[in-house]
Amino acid sequence: MLTPCDAAFLSSLAEKLPPGRLAQAQARHLEEPRGRYAGQPGPVALPQSTAEVATIVAACNAARVGVQPWGGGTGLVAGQLMPSGPLPLILSLEKMTALRGIWPDENVILAEAGLTLGALHEAAAAADRLFPLALASQGTATIGGNLATNAGGTAVLRYGNARDLCLGLEAVMADGTVWNGLKRLRKDNTGYDLRNLLIGAEGSLGVITAAALKLFPIPAHRVVALLVVPSPAAALNLLRQMEARIGGLISGFELIARTGLEFLSEVGPHLRQPFPTPPDWCVLLELGLPAAMEPEATMAALFEEGAEAGLVEDGVIAASEAQADALWNIRESLPEANRRVGAVSSHDISLPLAEIPGFLAEAPARLARFGSFRINAFGHLGDGNLHYNIFPERGQDRAVHDPVRDAVKETLHDLVHALGGSVSAEHGIGRLKIDDLQRYGDPAKLAAMRAIKAALDPNGILNPGAVLPA
Template sequence: MMDLIDRLRAAVGAANVLTGDDMAPHLVDWRGRYRGAARCVVRPGGVAEVAAIVRACAAAGAPIVPQGGNTGLCGAATPDAGGDAVVLILARMNRVRSIDPENNTLTAEAGCVLATLRQAAADAGRLFPLSLAAEGSAQLGGNLSTNAGGVQVLRYGNTRELTLGLEVVLPSGEVWDGLRGLRKDNTGYDLKQLFIGAEGTLGIITAATMKLFPRPTAVATAWVAVASPRAAVGLLAALQDGFGPLLTACEVVSDVALGFVLRHIPGAARPLAASPWYVLVELSSGGDDAELRARLETFLARVLEAEQGSDAVLAQSEAQARALWALRENISEAQKIEGISIKHDVSLPISRLPVFLEQADAALAAAFPGLRVVAFGHVGDGNLHYNLSMPEAGDNAAFVAAQPAVNRIVHDLVHAHGGSISAEHGIGQLKREELLRYKSPLEMELMRAVKRALDPQGLMNPGKVL
């Protein structure tokens, strides 16, 4: 009787089953915080091969850890240290199966890199709006499994709202084909929603049908200096009143976060004189570029006249717009270079962002003198990345060891203001215990009941979320 690795080799070919040192890149997360072990890493080339892998693992009682681009921040794609797991890599499943411009849909496999999907949509004269700093390596399956957000949630919604249908290999090895390009389908439970945001704990997403949109012909981008988060929230409200659905993105960046980018990212340049906070604004429409920029310029003039901002720069070209966006998108990379930190990905009602920041900053400063707060995020949808470290690298080991105490301050305040401890990064290993503190016992039991129903052996990405 063949052992598991032999069965997997028979299913996908020996070259697509990695063992020994060849597994190393897949056993550590992007931040280098979680390291695990595995029996092997397997790379299927199609849904039938994924199904065969799952059936073989189920027969052997082997856990399965799905992994996309491995850009996650919560350890969801890293196996534990036991060495029993099979890591499932979907990178070979990278075909765009179809694009339907008239229906504004795209169907693609889970291993497609996000930037590739955006380009495929653009080539068809359409927009796929999911946009992340890691879009050059993040894969569609990972985006779906974490319900990724990104910078255009304000206008287009997060991954959940962009998804019309899924193809999923269930823990039994059966394949559910739910690839439907329908905006309306009221025929019972919306099963796809079980798998979006489940981090691979209920099944393996192998393909998806996603919404597309008309491609904008005009884009206007600006960087605005503001005095405080309260001023940023006020500017957001004014932008929404003035431009409605033309407002595509509204990002907030602290000067501390910008400083990291200026220090570590080659070519980064300060666009304005230093200010405590900045707001990055993007408008888009189907009209004329010059006309949209003129409208935004007029609006910004009123903002400065009313002292809602202290200065602003309006991009006059696509290259200038990209340079402004690079300041925002390179924050995570710059912070990684700066050194280890305690990261929080939280969401709050937009109106509560300023008071949360005031209270959290004060409480942390009292508990951890000298602390640096790196705050930035999607003010347009209430998602804040609230990251903490000490100025001296040597002090960070002790500080990171205090993460439970730090989390109590941050997460308790988030919860008190009606927020969530995970906005777009998921739960993974990092926040599994935290979830128990903020979800009600009933919510947790409902989640466990779904897990038991779909994955009675508990083999799908064990130790994550639940």
């Protein structure tokens, strides 16, 4: 049983820490982007070193006070706040932003958990290297949060999830002990893989304080194009055709539906769009090519082959970095447009690639019995991750659909599960999807997860109520 983070506990903890490490939580510590959950107003701890994190966690464990890890606050499944239960201590690593080292010749960088993804990009670029994890929220999202949620983003097709970009971790365990796993090794086959256990655990098994991350050479040529395709099936065939020609040089392959482009025109952000009439489907493509390949000729050949096969109907190819960024800005602005319209139900799903066209055809028919909706399906087609968001008709308040919201979600997730997909592709479980995990999770996996949680956090202090029921 957890106890609340009361004045007596805070007074005792303050004696163990330097001045200024404890404060009252600000609004940003209590909010999440979709506005469906709110944290409990209370104290926040702001450590500036791993040793201080260890002191805080050890004290909480001894007193059985819940620890609510907080990164950049950009998570979309409420894993970063506790709406109810005994008042927790919010543990923010926002002061731990040090770059501990960079080895360009090894393609390795060591960063503390509070460093933002955008700042890490800048540090890598200054060393003529690339850190490929890319998210719309990278100006705020932190490395610790990215790893805790195993963030995906737009470059997974080529470089993998956050998990695939991590070589080693430093973390504080539930009893306050520090695991020093910041190795710069590509191979380390010495027992259980604690690194991969903590990545994606959303702070429920340990608090990540620093990470050794992979860097990559910056591609000599960047080619970005927005291609009109007749259907999602054609988009997948186009991907296969391009992969056969240029192998693993495709850095991004994003599906965009007409609804999303219409939302941008309707509510903003108001961006210049390349087509006078939004196409039903298009693909945002990025290639990262070596110096030996001529970018214009490569893209022209891919475009022509796609057109000849009936897979590409129209398109624009960026002629400059500014144009390339403008095309990507269209894709990255879709979540903000969604937020402004106001979704009835939002879904982060993944499917086997071959099942995506059938899913996109079947899902609207199953949802039609609950009412008339607008659907914005877009996302990382190359790795099977779709953001399938359901909206009221134009001029209609989403609250009209509140009575059927749970049924809409269950119907959609049942279909995803039946097709061998996942109801959480890259956002995690948090608190929003605990029931989904219990409904669709494999029983053996759930039993193992509960056993691991009990072994590593026997008092249940780490992010209580996230991933697994408290």
